[in-house]
Amino acid sequence: MLARFKPLIDHSEGQLFLSETFKIIVEEVLCKGTDVTQKVCDWKEPEELAWLLDLELRATGEPQHKLLERVKDVAKYSIKTSHPRFFNQLYGGVDYHSLAGRFLTEALNTNLFTYEVAPVFVLMENEVLRGLRQLVGWTEGDGIFCPGGSTSNMFAMNLARYQLFPEVKSRGLWGLPRLTVFTSSESHYSVKKGAAYLGIGTDNVIVVKVDDGGRMIPKDLDEKIMLAKSQGTVPFLVSCTAGTTVQGAFDPLDHIADVCEKHKLWMHVDAAWGGSVLFSKQHRHLMKGVDRANSVGWNPHKMLVAGLQCSALLLQDTTNLLRRCHSASASYLFQQDKFYDVNLDVGDKSVQCSRKVDCLKLWLMWKAVGSAGLEERVDKAFIHVRYLVEEMKKREGFQLLHEPEFVNVCFWFTPPSMRGNEKHADYQERLAKVAPVIKERMMKQGTMMVGYQPLGNKVNFFRVIAFSPLLSKKDMDFFLDEIERLGNDL
Amino acid sequence: MLARFKPLIDHSEGQLFLSETFKIIVEEVLCKGTDVTQKVCDWKEPEELAWLLDLELRATGEPQHKLLERVKDVAKYSIKTSHPRFFNQLYGGVDYHSLAGRFLTEALNTNLFTYEVAPVFVLMENEVLRGLRQLVGWTEGDGIFCPGGSTSNMFAMNLARYQLFPEVKSRGLWGLPRLTVFTSSESHYSVKKGAAYLGIGTDNVIVVKVDDGGRMIPKDLDEKIMLAKSQGTVPFLVSCTAGTTVQGAFDPLDHIADVCEKHKLWMHVDAAWGGSVLFSKQHRHLMKGVDRANSVGWNPHKMLVAGLQCSALLLQDTTNLLRRCHSASASYLFQQDKFYDVNLDVGDKSVQCSRKVDCLKLWLMWKAVGSAGLEERVDKAFIHVRYLVEEMKKREGFQLLHEPEFVNVCFWFTPPSMRGNEKHADYQERLAKVAPVIKERMMKQGTMMVGYQPLGNKVNFFRVIAFSPLLSKKDMDFFLDEIERLGNDL
Ligand SMILES: Cc1ncc(COP(=O)(O)O)c(C=O)c1O
Ligand SMILES: Cc1ncc(COP(=O)(O)O)c(C=O)c1O
Numbered sequence: 001m002l003a004r005f006k007p008l009i010d011h012s013e014g015q016l017f018l019s020e021t022f023k024i025i026v027e028e029v030l031c032k033g034t035d036v037t038q039k040v041c042d043w044k045e046p047e048e049l050a051w052l053l054d055l056e057l058r059a060t061g062e063p064q065h066k067l068l069e070r071v072k073d074v075a076k077y078s079i080k081t082s083h084p085r086f087f088n089q090l091y092g093g094v095d096y097h098s099l100a101g102r103f104l105t106e107a108l109n110t111n112l113f114t115y116e117v118a119p120v121f122v123l124m125e126n127e128v129l130r131g132l133r134q135l136v137g138w139t140e141g142d143g144i145f146c147p148g149g150s151t152s153n154m155f156a157m158n159l160a161r162y163q164l165f166p167e168v169k170s171r172g173l174w175g176l177p178r179l180t181v182f183t184s185s186e187s188h189y190s191v192k193k194g195a196a197y198l199g200i201g202t203d204n205v206i207v208v209k210v211d212d213g214g215r216m217i218p219k220d221l222d223e224k225i226m227l228a229k230s231q232g233t234v235p236f237l238v239s240c241t242a243g244t245t246v247q248g249a250f251d252p253l254d255h256i257a258d259v260c261e262k263h264k265l266w267m268h269v270d271a272a273w274g275g276s277v278l279f280s281k282q283h284r285h286l287m288k289g290v291d292r293a294n295s296v297g298w299n300p301h302k303m304l305v306a307g308l309q310c311s312a313l314l315l316q317d318t319t320n321l322l323r324r325c326h327s328a329s330a331s332y333l334f335q336q337d338k339f340y341d342v343n344l345d346v347g348d349k350s351v352q353c354s355r356k357v358d359c360l361k362l363w364l365m366w367k368a369v370g371s372a373g374l375e376e377r378v379d380k381a382f383i384h385v386r387y388l389v390e391e392m393k394k395r396e397g398f399q400l401l402h403e404p405e406f407v408n409v410c411f412w413f414t415p416p417s418m419r420g421n422e423k424h425a426d427y428q429e430r431l432a433k434v435a436p437v438i439k440e441r442m443m444k445q446g447t448m449m450v451g452y453q454p455l456g457n458k459v460n461f462f463r464v465i466a467f468s469p470l471l472s473k474k475d476m477d478f479f480l481d482e483i484e485r486l487g488n489d490l
Numbered sequence: 491m492l493a494r495f496k497p498l499i500d501h502s503e504g505q506l507f508l509s510e511t512f513k514i515i516v517e518e519v520l521c522k523g524t525d526v527t528q529k530v531c532d533w534k535e536p537e538e539l540a541w542l543l544d545l546e547l548r549a550t551g552e553p554q555h556k557l558l559e560r561v562k563d564v565a566k567y568s569i570k571t572s573h574p575r576f577f578n579q580l581y582g583g584v585d586y587h588s589l590a591g592r593f594l595t596e597a598l599n600t601n602l603f604t605y606e607v608a609p610v611f612v613l614m615e616n617e618v619l620r621g622l623r624q625l626v627g628w629t630e631g632d633g634i635f636c637p638g639g640s641t642s643n644m645f646a647m648n649l650a651r652y653q654l655f656p657e658v659k660s661r662g663l664w665g666l667p668r669l670t671v672f673t674s675s676e677s678h679y680s681v682k683k684g685a686a687y688l689g690i691g692t693d694n695v696i697v698v699k700v701d702d703g704g705r706m707i708p709k710d711l712d713e714k715i716m717l718a719k720s721q722g723t724v725p726f727l728v729s730c731t732a733g734t735t736v737q738g739a740f741d742p743l744d745h746i747a748d749v750c751e752k753h754k755l756w757m758h759v760d761a762a763w764g765g766s767v768l769f770s771k772q773h774r775h776l777m778k779g780v781d782r783a784n785s786v787g788w789n790p791h792k793m794l795v796a797g798l799q800c801s802a803l804l805l806q807d808t809t810n811l812l813r814r815c816h817s818a819s820a821s822y823l824f825q826q827d828k829f830y831d832v833n834l835d836v837g838d839k840s841v842q843c844s845r846k847v848d849c850l851k852l853w854l855m856w857k858a859v860g861s862a863g864l865e866e867r868v869d870k871a872f873i874h875v876r877y878l879v880e881e882m883k884k885r886e887g888f889q890l891l892h893e894p895e896f897v898n899v900c901f902w903f904t905p906p907s908m909r910g911n912e913k914h915a916d917y918q919e920r921l922a923k924v925a926p927v928i929k930e931r932m933m934k935q936g937t938m939m940v941g942y943q944p945l946g947n948k949v950n951f952f953r954v955i956a957f958s959p960l961l962s963k964k965d966m967d968f969f970l971d972e973i974e975r976l977g978n979d980l
Contacts, residue, residue: 005877005963007574008867011524014586015516021590022512026505029597034501041609046834049609055617057853061860067587070857071594074850078598078610084497088607091599091844096504097557100511102596104561106589107519108568109581109797116933117579119531119539120568127545147637148844158687172691173663189818193841196816197648199689201662246822301844307599309846326686328679332736332943332953337923339930344536351683354581354638354791356799356846360564363547367560370551377498387495440829443606453822463822473495 017064021071028072033080034094034470036478039446040083042076049077084468084475085448090245090273093305093468097368101361102307112145112355113333113347115340122344125359131366132298133314135278137291142315142322144349145358149272150190152297152313153239155322155351157181157194159295159315160237160266162325169325173199180228181205183239184216184251185456188270191239204233213402214249216240222259229263237266242287243274246455246463248406250274254289267293272311274406276303279371280378286405303381303407303467304374306362322349381407381467388466388476395480397487401461412461413438413483415490432459438487448482507554511561518565523572524584524960526968529936530573532566539567574958574965575938580735580763583958585795587858591851592797602635602845603823603837605830612834615849621856622788623804625768627781632805632812634839635848639762640680642787642803643729645812645841647671647684649785649805650727650756652815659815663689670718671695673729674706674741675946678760681729694723703892704739706730712749727756732777733764736945736953738896740764744779757783762801764896766793769861770868776895793871793897793957794864796852812839871897871957878956878966885970887977891951902951903928903973905980922949928977938972 032038044052053073062070080086082094115122129143146152161168165176173179179200183191185207192202206228209220225235238260240251253269260267269290275298277283278290290296294316301310315322327348334345347355366374385407392398392411397419401410412431421427435452442448452462464479522528534542543563552560570576572584605612619633636642651658655666663669669690673681675697682692696718699710715725728750730741743759750757759780765788767773768780780786784806791800805812817838824835837845856864875897882888882901887909891900902921911917925942932938942952954969 005874007962008870008959009583009585011520011586014584014589015520018516018520018586018590018593019512021593022509025594025597026508029594030501030505030508044609046605046609046613046831050613050617053610053613055614055853057617057621057856057861059861061858061863067854067858070854071590074594074610075598079600079607081598081600081607089601091601093499094504094599095499096501096508099504099596100508100561103508103511103593104515104519104564106592106596106797107515108565108571109584110569110571111579111581111798115536116939117569117571119534119536120543120564123536123540123543124545124564127540127547131547147641147846148842150841150843151637154841168689168691169686170691170693172668172685172694173689174668174691178662178664188843189820190841190843193816193818195662196659197688197841199658199663201658201660201664203660204662299844307596308601309844311844326683328683330679332941332945335926335943335950337926337950339926339933341536351640351644351680351687352638353640353678353680354789354799354801356637363545364557364560366547368551368557371547371549373551380498384495436825436827436829443829449606451822453825455822460825460827469498472497 017067020068024068024071024075028075029080029082030094034082034084036084036475040085040449041079041443041446043444043446044077052077079449082470084470084472085478087464087466087479088449088451090302090465091308093470095305095365095469098305098307098361098365101364105357105360110357112357113345113353115344118357121357121359122346124363125346128359128363129312129314132312136296136314138316140318142317144313144322146311146313147352147356148309149270149297149299149311150193152272152311153188153190153268153270154194154197155313156239156268156295156297157198157237159321159325160268163266163321164236178233179204180233180235181237181239182208182221182224182235184208184210184241186210186214186244186247186249187239187241188245188272210249213405214244214247216251216256218252218255218259221256225259225263235263235265237268239268239270242269242271242290243406245273246408246453247401247410248274248404248408250286250405253287253293257289257292269293269296272297272299273302275299276378279375281375282379283382300362303378304362305469306365310358310362326351377469384466384471384476385409387473388464391476391480397484401458407465407467409464409466410461413487415487417490428459434487434490435460435462437490438483441486442482448479507557510558514558514561514565518562519570519572520584523570524574526574526965530575530939531569531933531936533934533936534567542567569939572960574960574962575968577954577956577969578939578941580792580955581798583795583960585855585959588795588797588851588855591854595847595850600847602847603835603843605834608847611847611849612836614853615836618849618853619802619804622802626786626804628806630808632807634803634812636801636803637842637846638799639760639787639789639801640683642762642801643678643680643758643760644684644687645803646729646758646785646787647688647727649811649815650758653756653811654726668723669694670723670725671727671729672698672711672714672725674698674700674731676700676704676734676737676739677729677731678735678762700739703895704734704737706741706746708742708745708749711746715749715753725753725755727758729758729760732759732761732780733896735763736898736943737891737900738763738894738898740776740895743777743783747779747782759783759786762787762789763792765789766868769865771865772869773872790852793868795959796855800848800852816841867959874956874961874966875899877963878954881966881970887974891948897955897957899954899956900951903977905977907980918949924977924980925950925952927980928973931976932972938969
């Protein structure tokens with residue numbers, strides 16, 4: 001009888017397992033995983049990997065030593081995104097203070113919805129949002145952490161729509177005129193995903209032209225807005241980008257703000273990637289005009305290395321729009337007869353119910369290095385990129401798409417056999433095949449990782465992202481040598 | 491010159507900080523935080539807490555010892571959700587294998603969007619989803635982990651809409667007839683939030699009546715669907731609940747499936763809370779008929795103690811509906827000329843871009859205890875609840891709303907001074923004030939946490955959630971004693 005009421009978890013056994021896992025994490029992920037003499041990835045074909053991992057879930061449990069092997073295997077076969085030679089995505093690197101914050105977040109295991117269950121984090125999120133808003137140039141406002149920049153973009157879309165037509169919340173889009181959104185051809189795909197998800201439809205996302213550097217052209221924006229109006233639709237949102245995903249371009253926010261003002265449109269700045277330049281006195285001019293926006297999305301999990309996920313939506317609004325737009329006022333969670341100020345129950349500002357605590361890791365990192373330390377990281381990334389670009393210019397076969405504005409360096413690599421043949425009819429077709437082959441070779445050898453993609457009429461080119469605080473000059477030299485080594489025989 | 495290219499992070503210093511944090515986590519969160527002689531919460535007024543935490547973000551960084559104090563403070567003032575006397579939410583407790591998986595996930599810091607950057611997790615998520623689907627009764631199908639059950643419910647809504655009217659993705663809701671959703675009056679508020687967010691509108695969520703136990707009444711559903719049709723709307727989704735948030739009721743899925751079949755509607759089962767009964771041979775009958783659903787949302791972060799966030803949407807569909815509905819086919823991420831099977835790039839199944847890895851913690855826990863171990867946890871929770879209910883019946887002043895179907899026990903506590911006065915005019919009004927006062931006292935003393943809420947015409951009652959694997963008989967006895975101690979003088 002008593003056994004039925006005994007706790008099912010043995011703390012000392014559990015804590016031992018956790019300690020052993022911690023050791024494996026330090027050794028495999030943090031030491032080996034950031035060691036340039038070790039591989040970035042240990043490529044396996046899916047069938048083989050599935051077999052190695054023995055993924056099947058069974059009726060009976062396994063002994064601790066077996067489970068620790070599994071922990072090791074997961075670490076071994078996972079990509080080392082903290083490795084200095086992981087140039088593949090807009091995230092990477094590691095910051096130990098942030099990581100400590102993340103472990104603590106996981107251990108505390110609470111939800112950011114009420115002050116009751118998250119007193120520390122309600123106040124902390126508020127303070128971190130305030131700090132970010134200050135960098136935007138706002139002394140007041142609102143905001144929330146979202147599960148990713150895509151969600152931030154979608155929240156902005158929902159807010160813009162609600163502000164113009166509050167009845168949409170109860171009645172839906174029926175009865176409203178057709179709404180249109182404006183964004184550049186190089187903006188993040190989440191704008192279109194958002195339009196589809198929110199019932200607006202991708203056809204109602206009007207694509208604005210970009211200049212050679214990938215920046216939205218305000219004149220084209222203005223014309224497209226007027227055209228859309230003349231066709232009977234109601235423009236309600238311009239979603240600009242500060243740091244585009246592929247080219248790292250900054251839309252000219254100040255000019256766009258003029259257009260938005262003229263047409264009275266909500267201006268959203270998707271600064272998921274570029275927002276971090278706001279820490280830098282030297283580079284924040286790239287976002288001049290951002291303080292005129294209605295909302296800004298910013299992902300500290302990218303350039304600031306805060307760790308996935310960390311994405312803030314910042315608002316200039318002081319009218320509680322976020323809560324009015326998203327609230328459902330559930331009486332089981334957001335009781336109004338609580339003994340504390342129920343405005344501290346921030347959960348109803350989101351469309352989520354459970355919401356992960358994403359502020360602690362950023363807060364702890366910020367406390368550790370200060371705004372000045374974060375500024376230094378941003379400035380160094382620009383210095384690294386400058387170095388990389390100058391080195392590329394010294395070497396044959398590296399052709400930049402254009403001078404980078406930010407820390408994305410986009411280039412084609414032309415193998416020796418193709419050099420001088422730029423005018424040949426099949427040159428572009430052959431060039432398009434170079435990057436995928438180099439990528440396959442680098443993945444299979446595991447020496448580094450970098451992404452490639454086509455863009456508009458430009459065939460496959462590499463996009464190298466150089467911002468990790470673990471990066472050194474050697475890694476950039478290695479990068480260039482390695483591209484040559486892998487591609488010279490093509 | 492060289493300093494400009496030196497890495498900004500010192501690994502040994504960083505790893506030392508991480509180790510020290512790990513020690514604090516074990517001591518403060520896992521040892522003290524689960525020790526019944528320690529407080530569940532250390533209540534502070536917001537102003538005082540803000541002052542204690544010194545939240546402000548400054549220009550300069552702080553020394554390591556100071557930062558470790560901050561780590562300690564965050565732990566100290568946070569709610570101990572793993573504490574056996576945290577009865578406040580549908581999450582709580584701790585599982586060390588899951589926690590180990592969460593630490594590893596954080597350290598590996600990758601995104602679940604391509605096989606390239608998440609080879610282990612693409613395969614693992616697939617296997618975990620397969621395991622969950624098997625419990626639903628499906629040998630085939632699809633699915634995805636979402637940032638919470640609310641998102642799972644919204645995805646289901648978007649899928650149902652897209653299946654009926656695929657053109658909605660490009661054209662939006664304009665041109666479509668008014669769509670209606672059906673859900674019970676006790677379903678989770680995310681159904682309404684979703685309808686607002688997706689442009690459908692909360693007015694188009696038709697609320698179906700529940701019986702005394704809080705279960706949807708299929709006959710009322712059928713009638714409401716016919717009425718909605720007769721009013722010219724197009725019903726497209728029934729969102730039922732398996733384990734309602736407050737009362738823990740299970741909608742009669744089999745009967746609802748008949749109604750859905752008759753009207754050809756998408757049947758979604760929100761089993762965020764109740765889904766875990768599927769592990770139990772003894773209790774899975776509560777969800778009889780679930781295999782007839784089109785989609786099931788299930789949060790292993792609740793009853794299974796997998797840790798926040800862990801929420802799966804499961805689909806019976808085998809036509810790639812999820813990808814067709816949500817994809818944007820971004821060429822920079824989901825290149826089609828990769829050297830491996832691009833179907834492994836699962837990211838386009840989501841409206842998210844970055845997506846946290848939520849499968850590892852569940853996988854590791856499942857491997858550790860097996861399906862049999864998870865079954866045992868579910869069965870024990872029912873045994874605990876049975877004990878609690880029987881003890882309540884033995885004591886004066888505890889009045890159940892009804893016999894619990896699941897592990898939510900809803901009850902009023904009537905202080906001695908009010909007993910026998912049930913017929914008095916102000917009885918309900920006075921009763922409504924009892925729970926908030928007891929709650930305030932318990933928070934300020936920090937001895938335990940339990941939630942209360944009103945529901946329909948029922949005034950404030952307590953909802954105690956008893957499922958944590960750390961729970962013992964003593965904790966339940968304590969719970970009852972403590973309610974009496976805190977409320978007897980009211
Ligand atoms: C410019 C831009 N906006 C938005 C996003 C989406 O952010 P998330 O991946 O956090 O959803 C990205 C992702 O790379 C991005 O580059
Ligand atoms: C029945 C039910 N559905 C959905 C949800 C929402 O899940 P989440 O909090 O993960 O968004 C909850 C949350 O408690 C719930 O109880």
